[in-house]
Amino acid sequence: MEERTRTDLENLKKPNGSSVVSLLQEVQEKYNYLPEEILREIAKERDIPLIDIYSVATFYKAFSLAPKGKHKIVTCSGTACHVRGSEKVAREISRVLGIEPGYTTKDGLYSLENVNCLGACALAPLVVVDGKYHGNVTPAKALELFKMYTVHEKEEKEEAGCRCATAKELAK
Amino acid sequence: MINLTLNGMEIKVEKRTTLLEAAKFYGIEIPALCYDEALSPYGACRLCLVEIGTGNHSRLVSSCTYPARDGLIVRTHTERVIKARKLLLELYLATCPSSRTIQDMASKHGVTTVRFKQKNEECILCGLCVRMCAEQMQGKAIGFVNRGIKRRITAPFAKKSEECRLCGGCMYICPACQARCQGPQEENPVCNACLNLSPPCLDYFQEAMCYMDPCVACELGTGRKAKFTY
Ligand code: SF4
Ligand code: SF4
Ligand code: SF4
Ligand code: FES
Ligand code: FES
Numbered sequence: 001m002e003e004r005t006r007t008d009l010e011n012l013k014k015p016n017g018s019s020v021v022s023l024l025q026e027v028q029e030k031y032n033y034l035p036e037e038i039l040r041e042i043a044k045e046r047d048i049p050l051i052d053i054y055s056v057a058t059f060y061k062a063f064s065l066a067p068k069g070k071h072k073i074v075t076c077s078g079t080a081c082h083v084r085g086s087e088k089v090a091r092e093i094s095r096v097l098g099i100e101p102g103y104t105t106k107d108g109l110y111s112l113e114n115v116n117c118l119g120a121c122a123l124a125p126l127v128v129v130d131g132k133y134h135g136n137v138t139p140a141k142a143l144e145l146f147k148m149y150t151v152h153e154k155e156e157k158e159e160a161g162c163r164c165a166t167a168k169e170l171a172k
Numbered sequence: 173m174i175n176l177t178l179n180g181m182e183i184k185v186e187k188r189t190t191l192l193e194a195a196k197f198y199g200i201e202i203p204a205l206c207y208d209e210a211l212s213p214y215g216a217c218r219l220c221l222v223e224i225g226t227g228n229h230s231r232l233v234s235s236c237t238y239p240a241r242d243g244l245i246v247r248t249h250t251e252r253v254i255k256a257r258k259l260l261l262e263l264y265l266a267t268c269p270s271s272r273t274i275q276d277m278a279s280k281h282g283v284t285t286v287r288f289k290q291k292n293e294e295c296i297l298c299g300l301c302v303r304m305c306a307e308q309m310q311g312k313a314i315g316f317v318n319r320g321i322k323r324r325i326t327a328p329f330a331k332k333s334e335e336c337r338l339c340g341g342c343m344y345i346c347p348a349c350q351a352r353c354q355g356p357q358e359e360n361p362v363c364n365a366c367l368n369l370s371p372p373c374l375d376y377f378q379e380a381m382c383y384m385d386p387c388v389a390c391e392l393g394t395g396r397k398a399k400f401t402y
Contacts, residue, residue, distance in 0.1 A: 036329055039328075049306075049312035049315075049335070050328040050333075050334075050335070051312055051313065051314060051315035051327065051328050051333075051335075052312070052315065053328075054315070054317060054328040054329065055315045055316055055317055058317040058318045058319075059317075059318070059319050065329075
């Protein structure tokens, strides 16, 4: 962890990311969440009160303080999506994953989020998986989508063969 | 200097004076929950509302954050203002009935019922503690987290803060931490045990007719019909 924090901070010191939000965005992108020790380090190095960083980190839905799953699924319950039945879709996704929005599956593969409008209302109801927008989703279509990703996951696992560190190294 | 009209008086105040400060200077009391002389204004509680402008163009603004402007017509005790204040106090009573500060204010302003769903929050999000910690104690140990209905005050990661020096400043200034007295109405959401003022002149006029607070004449009884009997 020490090593990792050092190099990260070097990078974060670049002049472009001076605001707390952009700093946090960088950290979030890198780790998929905001690790506590990194936030503490940033506060120290940059002389920003930790509480200010923490406030921003908890304010925006885009940031997460708990580790996120490998795949991020976002459902929309904005007006347009709601009117076109996003609720059923969200419920179906919750059912197959076995988690409520805001949580991550036990295997660490999927995180479920719910937002209010993604700005693509023409495609309502909308589901975003890993940044890819899927429009006009029905519960059945959501199920298909999910299957697609599980198959993909399985293949990846098989490719890696055994899941030990050496195997992963070889698979690279 | 800035010239403005405060409750019909022509007054002069320094630049960058807020309406609340101006009113205070001229001895007019405006209730405020999230304001403290020693801290920067925050505008969260809205209790310090005053009416600016006249006729159809008048509007309510929070006096603690509104800077005095030349020619501004300010009225601090109109019917509209008092109605809004009472409603706010009623909401605060419903949110945090255990606070002595709020109970006292409610009594003082003649709020005797609570029509809203009763909650028992420990915090009204006035932000006084945050400003106290940051501005007077150089602590910056606590702050607002989350947003919307989940918004609350805490130290980072909800753990004991390294910055906190346990000075107690935050608790000293917190209006919700001042527990109410265990008086006769201890269990009721509204205590009113020391209710004393509701300007009876408001029964006859649009605006309170004097600036006495508490209103001595009313208490002695001027022969006019009082709104509350006690
Ligand atoms: S007790 Fe701690 S949190 Fe409260 S004002 Fe003092 S330093 Fe800040
Ligand atoms: S803890 Fe007290 S001072 Fe701080 S915001 Fe809540 S009510 Fe205000
Ligand atoms: S003293 Fe007279 S004018 Fe002033 S509040 Fe009481 S009744 Fe109204
Ligand atoms: S309502 Fe879902 S994208 Fe706008
Ligand atoms: S004192 Fe002005 S809004 Fe609270």
